[in-house]
Amino acid sequence: MADLEPDGITAQTTDEGLVSATRHGARDLTQGPITRTLIAFMLPALGSSVLQALNGSINTIWIGRLLGEDALAATSNATTVMFLMLSFVFGFGMASTILIGQAFGRRDIDGARRTIGTAFAAFGVVAIILSAIGWLFAPQILHALATPASIVPLALAYLRVIFIGLPAALMLTMLMMALRGSGDSLTPLYFMALSVVLDSGLNPFLINGIGPFPRMGIAGSATATMIANYAALAALIATVYLRDLPLRLRRGELAYLRPSPAILRTIVGKGLPMGLQMIAVSASAMTMFSLVNRQGVATTAAFGVALQLWTYVQMPAMAVGAAVSTMVAQNIGANQWDRVGRVTRSGVLITLSITGVMVVLLALADQAVLALFLGSDSPAMPIARHIQLLGTWGYLLFGVTMVLFGTMRANGAVVVPLLILAFGLLPVRLGFASIMQHYIGADALWLSLPVASLSNLALATIYYLRGTWKRQSMIAS
Template identity: 30%
Template sequence: MQTDMTVGKPMKILLNFMIPVFIGNVFQQFYNMVDAIIVGKFVGTKALAAVGSTGTIMFLILGFLLGLTTGFTVLTSQKFGAGKMDEMRQTVGNAAILSVVVSIIMTAVSMIGMRSLLEFMNTPEDIFQEAYSYIMIICGGIFAQVLYNILASILRALGNSKIPLYFLILSALLNIVLDLVFIVVFHMGAAGAAWATVISQGVSGLLCLLYIIKAVPELHLCRDDWKFRKKLAGNQIRLGIPMGLQFSITAIGAMMVQSALNILGAYPVAAFTAGSKIENIFAQAFVALGTAVSTYNAQNIGAGKLENVRQGFRSADVIGVIYAVITGAILILWGKYFSYLFISDNVDTVIPMVHTYLKCVGCFMIPLYIVNCYRNGFQGMGYGFLPMLSGVAELVGRGVTAVIAAKKESYFLACMASPVAWIVATTLLIFMYFFVMKDMKKKLRL
């Protein structure tokens, strides 16, 4: 099931790797999306707003952890591409140790500071307690999230994108069943949705672990592989921290937008929540393509094949732009009809606001593609700081727009915060591409 991505046509390699990741990402979105659908339908719009108001906080915490674990395994992919299996296994052992340490720290920090963070974000009083209960359970289950992320990232580093997909499908179906049981049968509200999410994530992580033990001899570690290596850890942290911060920086901007929305009340929050979830489902193809390009670049840089990297970016551009145009049209013309999955009351008020959000983001899907593809592509090549700078650019664009939206109490400007962020980051990433390719050419000559 492992794949050598250094030989063959880039377009075919990227598509074969991307499609399972895309399907897997969609199912991963179901964890929170199904929560929203069932909560919105069976509990009500305010409960949906409670879950939605924590979305940016979840992205801040879980996105940071996702970035870290992905960064920890960049060297795994590079060593695999270079055929250095002993060193590859050492990176896996080190990544596992680092992941455990990070999980403990993040669980403690997030749970201690959560109430203050919700208050800082102007969470409406009528949804505060339900939002707090939901996010505290999610934070208590951080280890389950990290377990899946690190193991799936290791498998993908070896070119295996299908197995993580299979386990995500199973856990997503489990999440649906648990949501219905906890919310509809036991009337646990938003807290029930959180428990369903954590349990399902834990199951997907355990399934990955069992698969590796049973079917991936390349990842069978000996005692020496579990030895903590400071120099290797330093390199993994050097790649992981910027990637984690990149997600966190983006999340901070999203939290600023959420704060602006919270001022407007529960219905704009609910509309923005529904619109964001619809957009996220379609945008998972960009995330998957970015993951494919990252792994492809990492293996080819490990093998010293820079021209393959260049061709990989070109092939990704063809895939990404075509998909962006089609997706943008769907969101603008028909996206609002997906809203009925989430909204059960006050439809005449909420649905038009969802439509406004989808029109705003639908016009700017090409910049969203570039942000996902090129940022991840650079990270796979071993660059951590430069992609993080594009995250800072996003923060500036999103943050400034959010501040203006809050002052003017404008829902439209809140919806435009992300498109502005994508445009600013895209401009910077285009200039970075030429620098990175030139710099890597010099490095590979040495």
């Protein structure tokens, strides 16, 4: 192939990077048994998601036990802000992952390096700007969130430290996703584990001022998160170079840190709709909470616990969807379209199997699991059992939809999946919950998720089977 022009995406084929990738844990996802390869690639990504969720749960326990309910409420407001930030990075990171995956599929290591150079430099600058703006306008952000006045000082102290650590959090997420695009899902798992150990381990020391550490209260929890993210990011970058992983930039390749307009247009143009999918999920969840809150404190508590459990139930579907997207991207890059449909079918079967087992186990052991969050005599216990019984099975449908979306976005089809998801989660889900409450009461709230999932799956299946998504392209014109 011809050498890459400054703003192009095709590049000279190199085998050195592929050998390095295989030697250091990356996988060639265009070869070998599809199901076995997909499972082996997906499991570390699932492990990273579980560790991230556990980290949040552990930190919540530390804050709740050491600082009380006001501090918990304060961190919830900051978490909402961080979710919005990470939603956009998810979209841009996913677009970068797909570009890198396609480059690896066509044996174009130089093209992959150009993509990571553009993504890391451009969004590093954006992250720093967002960090500065967030720190300056944190009071206004909290006011916009209608944060209760009694917890504003706590929320402000926490949020400002979180914004200082924002660049590390965003760039760590993007670099981990880029490595997965190269077929390496193990290295991100190791450094997610490092971040979790540091974060959850430092929390009590910095909150209470144990040993040589200063007593920082709620800001100590945010500081632990900041330290963990910066340390993990620095260690991951060092590892990329020490192990000579294929995405490292050396000598003349450092010029790739000057963003390529063509690659940047692709990342922004394709990444923005993917980020907006996460915003749609967030908007739907926040609106549902406003409906649930009208049912009373016990119902709100029960719904909150159900959401905690659903976080874990949906993880396999998210992990399989992301793994399918990367694997399909590599096969599209290698022009092996015969494997694309087989990867999708394997992803659907894996998702149904794992999620199905989790749904059944939760149904059989719901009382024991819910008792971890609620006392066995809590008035919220029977409500929580009823909620999860009606709503949890919807994640089977959700999982299949995520696999179909993962396949389609690997070829650049991102707008229609966004419209499908937004339609299902907003007018369908919220409309069903609002209207059907008059006929079946609060059960309409819990059934709204399966109804929305069924709508999303039906529309996603129609779009997938029509095949028009195959005429899309990740590369910007």
